[in-house]
Amino acid sequence: MKILLAVDGSDCTKKAVAYLVNHDSMLEGGELVILHVQPALPPRVEAFVGHARVKEFHEEEAAKVLAPIEEFVRRHGLAYHARWAVGRPADEIVKASVQEQAHLIVMGTHGHGVLGRALLGSVAQGVLAKAEIPVLLVR
Template structure:
């Protein structure tokens, strides 16, 4: 089974990865992890004034800032069966799209756990992923 793991470089990402490895037999062994990092997109009114090469370099650099520590963590934990997708745009939409493209059976995300009031006021990537995914989503707090 392919398991999409949303990674944003936060402490919540580290907790989610630690959880997966702590339950290695269920989530890691025999499965392929697909790490998905989503950078916020540069607005179209600004990006049209930037060369495509410079824009791609920006997205690549931003993803590397998140993914290099994640790759180091996975190496420390002895996990090597993963692939990486770097995307830009709406985090929830891109996570769901990546999961559907690879035919994932599960999406795993760390969550800040703001509670009901926080979600109502600020919205939540996790809430939107759950609403749109059409597959199982595991939230690790």
């Protein structure tokens, strides 16, 4: 089974990673893709500091999130590859699941409930609405 693990570096991400490590049989003979998505910076920022600096910023931010997760997964002997993207998180997660031909999306959720999602929006809710494969939310 190929699993796409969407990560943002939060405590919810840590719970999702721990879930996969504790249920590593889900990955037997399969592959783990770790994905971090960052929202795009406003165009005026790129105009002010330049494209190269914005790209460098995104690379640095991705490394801050991905490095500890990769180390944790590596210590537990799971086969994986990591990638990152810039854009709307729910859209990029679903797009990556298609590109990677994933069988399952795993992600942490803050569990704000219906009212919280209505007021704050929810990446998890967006992924659930758009994904054509199963989504496992770890709370």
